[in-house]
Amino acid sequence: xxxxxxxxxxxxxxxxxxxxxxxxxxxxxxxxxxxxxxxxxxxxxxxxxxxxxxxxxxxxxxxxxxxxxxxxxxxxxxxxxxxxxxxxxxxxxxxxxxxxxxxxxxxxxxxxxxxxxxxxxxxxxxxxxxxxxxxxxxxxxxxxxxxxxxxxxxxxxxxxxxxxxxxxxxxxxxxxxxxxxxxxxxxxxxxxxxxxxxxxxxxxxxxxxxxxxxxxxxxxxxxxxxxxxxxxxxxxxxxxxxxxxxxxxxxxxxxxxxxxxxxxxxxxx
Numbered sequence: 001x002x003x004x005x006x007x008x009x010x011x012x013x014x015x016x017x018x019x020x021x022x023x024x025x026x027x028x029x030x031x032x033x034x035x036x037x038x039x040x041x042x043x044x045x046x047x048x049x050x051x052x053x054x055x056x057x058x059x060x061x062x063x064x065x066x067x068x069x070x071x072x073x074x075x076x077x078x079x080x081x082x083x084x085x086x087x088x089x090x091x092x093x094x095x096x097x098x099x100x101x102x103x104x105x106x107x108x109x110x111x112x113x114x115x116x117x118x119x120x121x122x123x124x125x126x127x128x129x130x131x132x133x134x135x136x137x138x139x140x141x142x143x144x145x146x147x148x149x150x151x152x153x154x155x156x157x158x159x160x161x162x163x164x165x166x167x168x169x170x171x172x173x174x175x176x177x178x179x180x181x182x183x184x185x186x187x188x189x190x191x192x193x194x195x196x197x198x199x200x201x202x203x204x205x206x207x208x209x210x211x212x213x214x215x216x217x218x219x220x221x222x223x224x225x226x227x228x229x230x231x232x233x234x235x236x237x238x239x240x241x242x243x244x245x246x247x248x249x250x251x252x253x254x255x256x257x258x259x260x261x262x263x264x265x266x267x268x269x
Contacts, residue, residue, distance in 0.1 A: 041079035126175025
């Protein structure tokens with residue numbers, strides 16, 4: 001899943017793709033690099049980010065999705081927690097709702113998912129983007145996140161969303177300390193118990209800089225290393241800024257037996 005942020009304030013690439021033509025070009029390059037899904041986001045959810053008005057978010061994403069649908073058959077995901085944005089994005093051609101609130105932030109979101117028959121990705125987050133990094137704590141991190149995702153899965157199923165349309169995300173960096181992020185990544189195979197595809201969004205996040213001891217360093221090598229570890233753990237979807245190098249590394253990793261048959265790294269899977 002390739003990240004296409006059309007925001008002025010995302011933590012890694014804020015402001016780079018605000019211009020519509022630049023965003024289209026960037027997204028199509030990500031497809032050429034091997035992206036299987038384009039994840040379009042018009043509101044930053046980095047720590048302490050401020051909410052965006054629905055009209056502004058719609059302005060950022062809807063026309064972009066329409067243009068991309070004319071140029072590529074690659075599935076498009078809308079990264080939003082607003083039902084009105086999800087509805088408009090799906091009408092424009094998106095097929096997946098990627099919601100950091102687990103489809104709890106807007107009471108109308110589940111109905112939009114039902115009415116449109118979109119795929120959904122429900123993520124775990126402790127707090128909100130404005131509060132999530134204010135001393136996050138857990139009784140047992142893996143068990144707490146697993147329990148939350150199990151509850152969200154059952155809530156979505158009970159609402160009428162088919163299981164094959166549900167993907168679940170433990171929420172790396174969303175209400176987690178650096179240590180929490182590493183623990184989640186090391187133990188993420190536990191989440192296969194949920195019986196749904198799993199999505200991990202670790203790309204370029206701050207804990208990588210802490211691990212390598214340089215918060216200003218290029219975090220793409222660290223992001224790539226995590227992608228390899230996740231492939232070996234059978235994680236189905238990785239959400240990334242850098243696609244080409246990761247695709248190449250995964251192909252070589254698979255060729256030498258690193259994935260052990262857990263994940264098929266082809267463009268049509």
